[in-house]
Amino acid sequence: MPNIKIFSGSSHPDLSQKIADRLGLELGKVVTKKFSNQETCVEIGESVRGEDVYIVQSGCGEINDNLMELLIMINACKIASASRVTAVIPCFPYARQDKKDKGFFDIPVDNLYAEPAVLKWIKENIPEWKNCTIVSPDAGGAKRVTSIADRLNVDFALIHKERKKANEVDRMVLVGDVTDRVAILVDDMADTCGTVCHAADKLISAGATKVYAILTHGIFSGPAISRINNACFEAVVVTNTIPQEEKMKHCPKIQVIDISMILAEAIRRTHNGESVSYLFSHVPL
Amino acid sequence: PSPPLPSTPSPLQEGLNMNHTKGGLVIFTANSHPASRELGKRISERLGVELGKVQVYQEANRETRVQIQESVRGKDVFVIQTMSKDVNTTIMEMLILVYACRTSCARSITGVLPYFPYSKQCKMRKRGSIVSKLIASMMCKAGLTHLITMDLHQKEIQGFFNIPVDNLRASPFLLQYIQEEIPDYRNAVIVAKSPASAKRAQSFAERLRLGIAVIHGEAQDAESDQVDGRHSPPTVKTTGAIHPSMEIPLLIPKEKPPITVVGDVGGRIAIIVDDIIDDVDSFVAAAETLKERGAYKIFVMATHGLLSCDAPRFIEESAIDEVVVTNTIPHELQKLQCPKIKTVDISMILSEAIRRIHNGESMSYLFRNIGVDD
Numbered sequence: 031m032p033n034i035k036i037f038s039g040s041s042h043p044d045l046s047q048k049i050a051d052r053l054g055l056e057l058g059k060v061v062t063k064k065f066s067n068q069e070t071c072v073e074i075g076e077s078v079r080g081e082d083v084y085i086v087q088s089g090c091g092e093i094n095d096n097l098m099e100l101l102i103m104i105n106a107c108k109i110a111s112a113s114r115v116t117a118v119i120p121c122f123p124y125a126r127q128d129k130k131d132k133g134f135f136d137i138p139v140d141n142l143y144a145e146p147a148v149l150k151w152i153k154e155n156i157p158e159w160k161n162c163t164i165v166s167p168d169a170g171g172a173k174r175v176t177s178i179a180d181r182l183n184v185d186f187a188l189i190h191k192e193r194k195k196a197n198e199v200d201r202m203v204l205v206g207d208v209t210d211r212v213a214i215l216v217d218d219m220a221d222t223c224g225t226v227c228h229a230a231d232k233l234i235s236a237g238a239t240k241v242y243a244i245l246t247h248g249i250f251s252g253p254a255i256s257r258i259n260n261a262c263f264e265a266v267v268v269t270n271t272i273p274q275e276e277k278m279k280h281c282p283k284i285q286v287i288d289i290s291m292i293l294a295e296a297i298r299r300t301h302n303g304e305s306v307s308y309l310f311s312h313v314p315l
Numbered sequence: 316p317s318p319p320l321p322s323t324p325s326p327l328q329e330g331l332n333m334n335h336t337k338g339g340l341v342i343f344t345a346n347s348h349p350a351s352r353e354l355g356k357r358i359s360e361r362l363g364v365e366l367g368k369v370q371v372y373q374e375a376n377r378e379t380r381v382q383i384q385e386s387v388r389g390k391d392v393f394v395i396q397t398m399s400k401d402v403n404t405t406i407m408e409m410l411i412l413v414y415a416c417r418t419s420c421a422r423s424i425t426g427v428l429p430y431f432p433y434s435k436q437c438k439m440r441k442r443g444s445i446v447s448k449l450i451a452s453m454m455c456k457a458g459l460t461h462l463i464t465m466d467l468h469q470k471e472i473q474g475f476f477n478i479p480v481d482n483l484r485a486s487p488f489l490l491q492y493i494q495e496e497i498p499d500y501r502n503a504v505i506v507a508k509s510p511a512s513a514k515r516a517q518s519f520a521e522r523l524r525l526g527i528a529v530i531h532g533e534a535q536d537a538e539s540d541q542v543d544g545r546h547s548p549p550t551v552k553t554t555g556a557i558h559p560s561m562e563i564p565l566l567i568p569k570e571k572p573p574i575t576v577v578g579d580v581g582g583r584i585a586i587i588v589d590d591i592i593d594d595v596d597s598f599v600a601a602a603e604t605l606k607e608r609g610a611y612k613i614f615v616m617a618t619h620g621l622l623s624c625d626a627p628r629f630i631e632e633s634a635i636d637e638v639v640v641t642n643t644i645p646h647e648l649q650k651l652q653c654p655k656i657k658t659v660d661i662s663m664i665l666s667e668a669i670r671r672i673h674n675g676e677s678m679s680y681l682f683r684n685i686g687v688d689d
Contacts, residue, residue, distance in 0.1 A: 066623035067593050068402045069433055074442040093377045098403040101453075106444035124378055221376055251375035 031055070033113070034301050035078055037103060039087030041096040042273050045120065046086040048290035053298060058083075062099055070095065072102045078112040084297050085115065089123025090249065090272040097123060116300065118293055120271035121247045140306050142292055144246045144269050145174075146313040149181055151267060151287050152214065156242065162212040163187050163238075167229040175216050187213075189229050202232050209237035220245035220268060223254040227261040240264040247271050248284070255281045291315070340673050341367040341421075342393045345381065345412040346405065350645045354429065354662060355395040357642075361666040367392075371408050379404060381411040387421040391673050395427040395665075398644055402432050406450065410457045417458030425461040425672060426454060427665060429643035430619045434468035435591070437475075451475035463668050465643055465661065466590050466618040481678060483668060484685055485618040485641050488659045490522055492639055493586065497614065503584040504528050504610075508601040512589050518686075519588050528578025528585070530601050532571050574604055581609030592617035592640060595626045595633075602634040612636050620646045620656070627653035 037058040038046030050057045059075030085107070087100040100117060107115045152159050159182065166175040166188040179186035187206025213233045215226055220243070230241045241263055248268030250258075258266055258281055266281075268274060269289045278284045295314040299306050342364055344355030352366075359366045368384040394416070396409040409426065416424050433446040454462070455478055462480045467473065473480040493500050500523070507516035507529045520527040585605045592598060592615060602613045613635050620640030627649045630638055638653075640646065641661045650656045664681060671678050 065435075067621045068400055068623075069436065069446075070403060071436070072444060073440075078442075091377065092403075094379060094401070094403040094407040098406065101449060102444045102446055105446070105449045106442060109444060110442050249376045251377070 031298070031301060033081050034084070034297075035076070035081045035112075036084045036086065036297070037074070037107075039085065039096060039099050039103065041091055041099075042086070042088040042120070042271075044273060044275075045088070045270055045290055045293075048270075048288065049086060049118075049294045049297065052291055052294035060103065062103075064095075070099050070102055072099060072106055074103070074106050074110060078107050078110050080111065080113050082301050083107045083112045083115045084118055084301075086118045086120075086293070088120045088271055089125075090121055093123045116297075118297065120269075120289070120293065121249075140296060140300070142296055142306075143310055144287070144289060144292075145178060145181075146309070146311055147269065147287050147289050147292060148216070148244055148246075149178065150313050151244070152178075152182065155285075156212060156214070158212045158240075160184065162214055163206065163208050165189065165206070165208065165213050165215050165229070165233060167215055167217050167225050171217055174218070178216060185211075189232060202228055204232055204236050208233050211238055212240045212242070213238040215241065215243040215245075217243075217245050219247045219249060220254065220266070221249045222252045223250070223257045227257045230261050230263055234262050242267065244268075248274055248277070248286075250277050258283055339390050340364060340393070341385070341387055341390045342395065342669070343367040343369050343383075343412060343416075344395045344397075345369070345371050345408040346397060346399060347371045347373060347379075347408060348399045348401075350647060351397045351399045351405070353645060354397050354642055354665075357660070357662040358395060358427075358666045358669065361662060362670060369412065371412070373404070379407050379411060381408060381415055383412070383415055383419065387416050387419050389420065389422050392416045392421040392424045393427055393669050393673075394424065398428075398430050398432050406432060406453075410453060413454065413457040413459050423460045424458055425463060425669070426459045427463045427669065429465045429641075429661070429665065430621075431464045431467055431472065434472060437469050437472055447472050448475045461672065463665065463672070465641075465665075468590055481668060481672075481681075483664055483681060485643070485659075485661050485664075486519065486522075488641060488661050488664070489588070489616050489618070489639065490519065492659050493523065493614075493616070497584065497586075499584065500586075501525070502582075503586050504578065504580050506530065506578075506580065506585045506587045506601070506605065508587050508589065508597055515590065516588050519586075526578065528576055528580050530574065530576050530604060532574040574600075576604060576608050580605055583610055584612045584614065585610035586614045586616060589615070589617045591619045591621060592638065593621040593623055593626070595622070595629050598635065599629055599633040606634045614639065616640075619643050620649070622646055622649040622656070627656065630655055 035058045036050050036055055037060045040062050046057060061073045061075060063071050065071055085103050087096055104115050162184055164175050164179040164184060164186045166172050169188060169190055172188055175186050187204060187208055190203045190205055192201040192203055215229055226243055233241050242265050243263055244267045246269050249272060255277060263283050265285050266283050267285045267287060269287045274286050291314045292309055296306055296309055342359050344352045346352050355366060370382040372380055374380055394409060394412055399405050413424050433450055436446040455476060460478055462476060462478060465483045466485050467482050470482060473482055503525055505516045505520040505525055505527045507513040510529055510531055513529050516527045587601055598615055605613055615635055615638045617640050621644055631653045638656045639659060641659045668681060
């Protein structure tokens with residue numbers, strides 16, 4: 031493909047390489063380092079004049095450092111006369127502090143969905159999927175869960191938190207039935223994993239035979255890994271929007287869905303001016 | 316919406332004759348690191364105002380969270396932010412606090428950044444980014460209406476902002492230190508460790524009625540012509556050219572002469588002045604040279620003491636007798652490692668600037684005797 035360049039920030043070089051491989055391109059040369067006073071320094075190592083530039087940087091690890099690195103790279107490409115600069119941010123930082131919405135940006139935003147990849151994984155890896163129940167660990171995820179349940183033609187359930195007092199542990203109430211079923215918890219983020227582990231306990235005590243958790247962004251901060259190791263999951267499945275290699279060494283229950291093909295296809299379609307909405311319901315091969 | 320209640324000044328505030336606007340004044344520090352809040356505390360003590368209640372911390376997933384715990388509606392907000400070890404996090408903390416104040420209807424938001432970050436990345440280098448401009452744009456976009464800073468590395472950075480910028484000077488405090496703490500300062504020579512800081516050295520020397528010396532020929536890093544690995548093809552020779560052998564003339568590469576000291580330091584005290592002291596290699600080398608040329612005592616005076624990595628150790632082992640910096644950047648740890656480092660407190664001028672801006676008074680008193688070239 032002519033006139034396209036892909037650069038990787040330092041947050042997730044592995045995913046960037048996978049994306050570049052799928053597109054049949056080499057990653058662009060860029061040097062990112064920190065001065066001794068901890069200021070970030072970015073130098074683009076090749077010409078981007080007139081090119082369609084894509085910068086892949088995920089909001090994980092040291093978020094503020096990675097965010098600043100991304101901003102500086104975008105700025106550097108713009109001043110070096112790139113024709114267009116697109117940021118590919120698999121896991122968008124600060125998404126929970128204010129609801130990330132198309133309305134907050136002045137530029138086009140393509141919010142891709144992991145759903146097609148999740149459906150594919152369920153069908154290929156859970157033998158009893160035709161008889162499972164998709165469960166949302168909180169009331170906010172009901173829409174996400176019903177969407178998956180409808181496409182698989184299975185039942186759904188949700189867990190509702192009853193908040194009694196400020197410092198008391200909330201009581202969890204299961205709305206729906208999971209008796210003698212495989213339960214699949216679905217959520218967008220796995221951060222400290224307190225909620226999802228409690229939910230798993232609840233589901234087992236409500237009669238579920240196995241509990242899976244499928245979470246798009248595996249942040250796993252703080253006590254998350256030890257909580258998962260002590261909980262009763264069959265498997266905890268995340269995508270590779272955030273690097274997972276280190277965490278998988280400490281937790282054998284973690285499995286990873288590769289979503290590099292979705293991002294690569296989005297980049298290819300954007301570059302060629304084709305529609306991206308095909309990706310909202312299909313996983314490219 | 317009900318009209319704002321008239322604020323009744325507390326006895327403490329009345330005693331200091333603070334003429335409040337209807338809304339009043341709030342001072343925040345957005346630093347999560349306790350050492351970085353020191354300067355903010357000092358400034359608020361001088362003003363007789365309590366620091367505003369705000370919680371700034373890093374969550375487990377490394378996201379910064381800022382929670383303001385008092386009302387800022389209709390008030391003049393001042394955000395004091397000192398740069399800490401994690402520069403990017405400090406910037407983010409400030410941006411989030413400023414934006415939060417803006418969306419909470421603060422009347423005005425003034426940033427007080429004694430050391431402006433990324434000020435060394437203010438020029439276009441190879442295929443880099445002008446990060447100071449990026450940061451300036453981000454701060455203005457977040458809602459900053461005014462900026463107070465000190466000794467900007469390049470004064471032209473003021474032009475990156477479309478809001479008023481007050482670039483205060485630390486030199487009066489450093490000059491006062493020289494006159495009060497260096498007994499035979501009249502036998503001193505102000506030294507510029509490279510031609511780039513010659514103007515600053517001259518400014519100090521003229522005020523103290525002393526001579527200057529300039530060190531030339533040291534290995535420079537940032538400004539040299541390095542090969543950057545670009546593959547750019549040479550000019551194309553067109554067939555219709557008048558002079559087929561005409562080429563774009565190549566700039567002759569610079570060659571630094573061996574280290575020379577222009578000016579006499581024999582039998583004198585040498586005072587090296589600069590705006591930032593970060594990597595101390597060049598300072599240590601300069602001190603060696605000055606010692607060889609006969610200087611019997613060597614001081615280094617700089618506004619911003621970044622003193623990264625092993626700087627304290629290098630200073631301790633070097634020919635430098637004393638390093639004097641201001642408290643624009645916290646350096647308590649470095650002082651413990653190296654007793655040669657001394658601090659000059661500049662909180663007075665920052666608190667005075669805040670007071671004047673809040674009261675709508677003239678700031679020109681703070682800039683008296685400062686010329687165009689300073």
